[in-house]
Amino acid sequence: DAKTTQPPSMDCAEGRAANLPCNHSTISGNEYVYWYRQIHSQGPQYIIHGLKNNETNEMASLIITEDRKSSTLILPHATLRDTAVYYCIVRAHSGSNTGNQFYFGTGTSLTVIP
Amino acid sequence: GAVVSQHPSRVICKSGTSVKIECRSLDFQATTMFWYRQFPKKSLMLMATSNEGSKATYEQGVEKDKFLINHASLTLSTLTVTSAHPEDSSFYICSARDQSQGHYGYTFGSGTRLTVV
Numbered sequence: 001d002a003k004t005t006q007p008p009s010m011d012c013a014e015g016r017a018a019n020l021p022c023n024h025s026t027i028s029g030n031e032y033v034y035w036y037r038q039i040h041s042q043g044p045q046y047i048i049h050g051l052k053n054n055e056t057n058e059m060a061s062l063i064i065t066e067d068r069k070s071s072t073l074i075l076p077h078a079t080l081r082d083t084a085v086y087y088c089i090v091r092a093h094s095g096s097n098t099g100n101q102f103y104f105g106t107g108t109s110l111t112v113i114p
Numbered sequence: 115g116a117v118v119s120q121h122p123s124r125v126i127c128k129s130g131t132s133v134k135i136e137c138r139s140l141d142f143q144a145t146t147m148f149w150y151r152q153f154p155k156k157s158l159m160l161m162a163t164s165n166e167g168s169k170a171t172y173e174q175g176v177e178k179d180k181f182l183i184n185h186a187s188l189t190l191s192t193l194t195v196t197s198a199h200p201e202d203s204s205f206y207i208c209s210a211r212d213q214s215q216g217h218y219g220y221t222f223g224s225g226t227r228l229t230v231v
Binding site for chain 1 (some may be wrong): 118120148150157158160163205206207209220221222223224225227
């Protein structure tokens with residue numbers, strides 16, 4: 001079952017930063033925060049993940065609060081191609097085949113406006 | 115990077131027939147693959163975990179006799195929708211884990227849109 005809460009939709013002006021929040025107040029100490037996005041009629045695409053430190057890659061930045069109960073995905077300069085549904089997922093890592101599943105919540109539909 | 119290929123991308127079948135969907139990891143071996151279903155404007159719902167060389171593990175409420183999963187090799191998992199009905203029409207997506215990429219090595223296929231008429 002999904003353990004995250006996200007706003008259903010957001011708009012962002014092209015070229016501006018898009019800040020997508022996620023609440024995961026019941027996150028366990030061994031659970032990571034993952035972000036994926038899904039462009040219409042395609043499979044989800046990995047964006048970034050983190051445990052407790054803030055993370056940055058070529059796509060985005062992930063800010064995790066100190067208590068780890070929430071996080072924010074930041075797209076620094078949103079483009080029209082960033083219009084998609086963004087999913088925040090918490091998941092522990094397991095060496096066995098069980099416990100490695102991703103359970104998707106409802107996500108946030110981000111619309112980048114020209 | 116890791117690539118997961120799904121085939122077909124789109125299929126229309128008659129009610130009562132069976133449809134097979136393939137999920138291949140193109141440049142890595144995957145001992146575990148996952149199958150999801152997605153209805154329009156809804157989120158992805160995990161259906162089952164496909165384990166190479168053993169039986170699939172189904173999520174609660176998913177009929178294992180209706181959605182047959184076979185993971186016969188380290189690069190191929192198949193989902194067969196048996197005796198399809200219009201309510202099975204959906205977007206089916208597979209995911210595979212590239213263990214060489216560590217814990218974030220989950221790659222998703224591009225999906226298969228099934229329409230049962």
